[in-house]
Amino acid sequence: MKFNDTDIVNVVIAGTAGQGVITLKRLIEFAAQRTGAERILGAEHHGLAQREGAITSHTRYQRKLSENERKNIQSPLISYGDADLYICMEPVEALRQGIFASKKTTFTLNSHTIPGVMITAALEEYPSLKRIEEILMKYSEEVYFLNATELSLNYFNSNQYINIMMLGFAIITEKLPFIEIKFYEEVIKQWLRDPDKNIKALHIGIEEGKRIIKTLK
Amino acid sequence: MEKDFRFVRAKGKVLMLGNEALVRGCLEAGVSYVSQYPGTPTSDIGEYFHQVLNQNSEMKEYLIHQWAVNEAVATSACAGAAWTGCRSLNPMKHVGLNVASDALSVIALNGPNPGGMVISVGSDPGSLGSHQEQNERFYAWMLHIPTIEPHTPQECKDWIKIAFNLSEQYDLIINLRTSTRSAHSRGFVELEPLQKGKAKGEFVRNIPKFNSLPPHAINNHIRLYERIEKLRLDIPKLKLNKEFPGDNKIGVITSGIPFGYTVEALNQLNLNNVPILKLGMIYPLNDREIVHFIQNLEKVIIIEELEPFLESKIAEIAHNNKLNVEITGQKYFPKYNEYSSGLITTRLAEIFEKKPNETINRAIEYFNSYKEIIPSRFPTFCAGCPERATLYSILKATNHLENSVICGDIGCYVMSFFPPQQCSDLIICMSGGLSAAIGMSEKTDQKILAMIGDSTFFHTGMAPLAEAVGYNSNILLIIFENSWTAMTGHQNDVLRYLINQGFSIERICKAIGVPWLKIEDSYKPKRLTKTIEEALRTKGLKVIIVKRECGLQAHRWRTSQIRELKAKGEKIQETIYHITGCQLCHECSRILSCPAIRRVEVDGIETMQIDEDRCIRCGVCYEICPNKAIHKSIINAFETEVPFREI
Numbered sequence: 001m002k003f004n005d006t007d008i009v010n011v012v013i014a015g016t017a018g019q020g021v022i023t024l025k026r027l028i029e030f031a032a033q034r035t036g037a038e039r040i041l042g043a044e045h046h047g048l049a050q051r052e053g054a055i056t057s058h059t060r061y062q063r064k065l066s067e068n069e070r071k072n073i074q075s076p077l078i079s080y081g082d083a084d085l086y087i088c089m090e091p092v093e094a095l096r097q098g099i100f101a102s103k104k105t106t107f108t109l110n111s112h113t114i115p116g117v118m119i120t121a122a123l124e125e126y127p128s129l130k131r132i133e134e135i136l137m138k139y140s141e142e143v144y145f146l147n148a149t150e151l152s153l154n155y156f157n158s159n160q161y162i163n164i165m166m167l168g169f170a171i172i173t174e175k176l177p178f179i180e181i182k183f184y185e186e187v188i189k190q191w192l193r194d195p196d197k198n199i200k201a202l203h204i205g206i207e208e209g210k211r212i213i214k215t216l217k
Numbered sequence: 218m219e220k221d222f223r224f225v226r227a228k229g230k231v232l233m234l235g236n237e238a239l240v241r242g243c244l245e246a247g248v249s250y251v252s253q254y255p256g257t258p259t260s261d262i263g264e265y266f267h268q269v270l271n272q273n274s275e276m277k278e279y280l281i282h283q284w285a286v287n288e289a290v291a292t293s294a295c296a297g298a299a300w301t302g303c304r305s306l307n308p309m310k311h312v313g314l315n316v317a318s319d320a321l322s323v324i325a326l327n328g329p330n331p332g333g334m335v336i337s338v339g340s341d342p343g344s345l346g347s348h349q350e351q352n353e354r355f356y357a358w359m360l361h362i363p364t365i366e367p368h369t370p371q372e373c374k375d376w377i378k379i380a381f382n383l384s385e386q387y388d389l390i391i392n393l394r395t396s397t398r399s400a401h402s403r404g405f406v407e408l409e410p411l412q413k414g415k416a417k418g419e420f421v422r423n424i425p426k427f428n429s430l431p432p433h434a435i436n437n438h439i440r441l442y443e444r445i446e447k448l449r450l451d452i453p454k455l456k457l458n459k460e461f462p463g464d465n466k467i468g469v470i471t472s473g474i475p476f477g478y479t480v481e482a483l484n485q486l487n488l489n490n491v492p493i494l495k496l497g498m499i500y501p502l503n504d505r506e507i508v509h510f511i512q513n514l515e516k517v518i519i520i521e522e523l524e525p526f527l528e529s530k531i532a533e534i535a536h537n538n539k540l541n542v543e544i545t546g547q548k549y550f551p552k553y554n555e556y557s558s559g560l561i562t563t564r565l566a567e568i569f570e571k572k573p574n575e576t577i578n579r580a581i582e583y584f585n586s587y588k589e590i591i592p593s594r595f596p597t598f599c600a601g602c603p604e605r606a607t608l609y610s611i612l613k614a615t616n617h618l619e620n621s622v623i624c625g626d627i628g629c630y631v632m633s634f635f636p637p638q639q640c641s642d643l644i645i646c647m648s649g650g651l652s653a654a655i656g657m658s659e660k661t662d663q664k665i666l667a668m669i670g671d672s673t674f675f676h677t678g679m680a681p682l683a684e685a686v687g688y689n690s691n692i693l694l695i696i697f698e699n700s701w702t703a704m705t706g707h708q709n710d711v712l713r714y715l716i717n718q719g720f721s722i723e724r725i726c727k728a729i730g731v732p733w734l735k736i737e738d739s740y741k742p743k744r745l746t747k748t749i750e751e752a753l754r755t756k757g758l759k760v761i762i763v764k765r766e767c768g769l770q771a772h773r774w775r776t777s778q779i780r781e782l783k784a785k786g787e788k789i790q791e792t793i794y795h796i797t798g799c800q801l802c803h804e805c806s807r808i809l810s811c812p813a814i815r816r817v818e819v820d821g822i823e824t825m826q827i828d829e830d831r832c833i834r835c836g837v838c839y840e841i842c843p844n845k846a847i848h849k850s851i852i853n854a855f856e857t858e859v860p861f862r863e864i
Contacts, residue, residue, distance in 0.1 A: 016594065017596075025403075026403070029232055029403055030232060033232055033405075039404070039405070040232060040403070040404055040405060041369070041402055041403070041404045042402060042403050042404075043398055043401060043402045044234065044401045044402070044403065045345070045401070046257060046258065046261065046346065046401050051596035051597060051598070051599065051629075051632070052594070052596060052597045052598075052599070052812050053594060053595060053596035053597075054594040059403075068489065069461075069480075070461070070480050070483065070484050070489045071484055071489075074368075074476070074477035074478075074480040074481050075474070075477030075478050075480075075481050075558050076398055076399075076402030076403075076404075076474075076477070077398065077478075077557060077558065078558075079481060079482075079485065079557070079558035079559050079562065079577065080557070080558075080559030080562075080576070080577045080580040080581060081559075081576040081577055081579065081580030082558075082576070092591060092592060092594075093594075095587065095588075095590075095591045096591050096594070098583075098584045098587070098588075099559070099580050099581065099584040100580070101580065102576050102579065102580055115592070115815065115816070116592060116593060116594040116595075116597075116812075117597055117637065117806070117810050117812055118592060118593055118636065118637065119592055119816065120806045120810075120812075120814060120815055120816045120825075121636075121637045121803060121806040121807045121810060121816075122801075122803065122806070122816060123636065123637060123807070124592045124593060125592065126592050127590050127591075127592075131590070135587050138583070139583075159830065
């Protein structure tokens, strides 16, 4: 899908507490600002950051404003079925936020699962990755998995780079239009600790994206 | 990471959250005193003020931010600062307004002059970070507090400046009301120059103004009406309200975040000819402005979250002006939960008799077809949380709450009711649990337990404790002393100052006269269980102070100590817990329920496993495992041990 200048880009970012959902949302917004996007609006989920809960954020940007103000972004939240892209740090979180998806949606998911306390207690079941993929495939054919947790642990001996790897991976879907990679690098340098490692993580994600997404496309 | 210049640059266009923009607006308005009790969605306002003050120490000469002990104290403190001629800001969450309302009802009569005072109430439709939702806009009407509702971060910044000007000009407290969505959405903000606040003012005695007892109480009430009516007439000049014209005979009046949903919903339904009145000021309303918008319409839909505040006020205006126009809204929209573009699109399609939006309908339908299989992921206590460990001991000591009632309260332990622990029977408000326990213990012979954290204890907990001592109520009160206001994000609040000055909850309890008092450690669950059992056998008031630092902070502190020592070349003793021979009895996963423990399959056999990355080495699971399947290994046993710090 090709985006026109006045089109609204809608991104859902989901994960669990501590996976860097809000950080990733901010990076996309600050990078979109550097492309000269005329409007950016996005909602963050605060307040339960370290309590193991489900975290979601929406971000929306528009390169050029329409003359008719009623056609521009007015709400920080995406309407049902209107998301262009999902970036999910945890696979089942894509389902939890599924109401924003439709046939135009591309899904990028970290395949590493984080079962909640009810799963551990054997009081609920976690659906298989295959089942999650089947459900998402009924929205669109564009469902891509990457084990970002494993990659983050392998490369950096830490799970702190999942979000940036997933960003690199998502860039390859072309659902983050107008934002050049150098803009992400600039905002990483400005806003994150350990920018070198994060930029490396971004490029690992990009390379994985080229390997996985481009082949499947 | 560079210094955050967005708060101090003289000009430019920056991306800010609504709350960040609100703080920037205060810096542009010359605010010099801020007091608040933390609470979502307004806690981060204080965090930004602290960040700004830490990064720009020259501002400390005139700007003070204080974390108050509760909202009523914060509100009166802000009035005190305003009465010396300064500009003061008082943020609070929606339920905080209930606590502050006692003070506000009087300060509103007095008026904040010679200074200016703005409250910023963060509402929470949908209870995204709260224990209830309420339409606190009705306070605006009851206490005559003019209320402004921003929609974007730009409006947050610009309108808080307007709010301060109005407060000074009309001698009124103004509320800049946000909601979780407007406080926590990010967008562009055009900056204007900063303005220094007043370092010092002076209180000038004015007995009639500041002593609202008869006859001044009545005179101030009369004066309040004069002030509010003067503002009401001036509303059109403020340019806070905006009309979006259209030739449809049905129009919409809305405000704040629902305005955004409404515009997008109308656009999705190709209804861009519907006239919209976006109210920036929702109280008071200017009759002429409202009449001008509604007089030529057949029907006006009011779109507002929660109970119909605007609808009743606008219907009153239509009635008083004998207009033949239908004012409606609550008939079509829910009076609970937050709205969304999707919901508004669906309802507007019905009202305008349009074909429903297919994408939205399909999104709802398909989501509903699979949502049952999504496993729950509710917020829960962190790995190694001492409160979770205490709940374990309560469950054991009461034989899973047999013949017992647990009166919960507000703090991290508000999450106690979630499964699998389900260790809370009721939640009312800050310190409502202990208060309820007093009445309950008179009327039932069940065992009554109440829980309270240290920050809530200071907020409003000491008063019910004194009462429980006075009547020697048959209650076991468990005080979680973790030395942090943890639930709202560990603010450097008044509790920290008290701790630095050596206060002690134990001494307070003794001074009040608690007859039965024990100090325990939640990381010693077996001992704690015994103490709870003993307490429950004893008649009258019992207090157990469970002293153990918040696990998150304790772990942070210990990790940084270890890092420092390692950097100096010291070898550190390490403890690792691991599971072998698990019998799947689920003691650790269902009764303790620590998220560092996972259920996994190893070679096709189901077992429990400890996630080393998340485990903070509290050792509670090791002590409680009935089958001795949790093992402890010590590496470098003869090297330096770094235990958790004492509090």
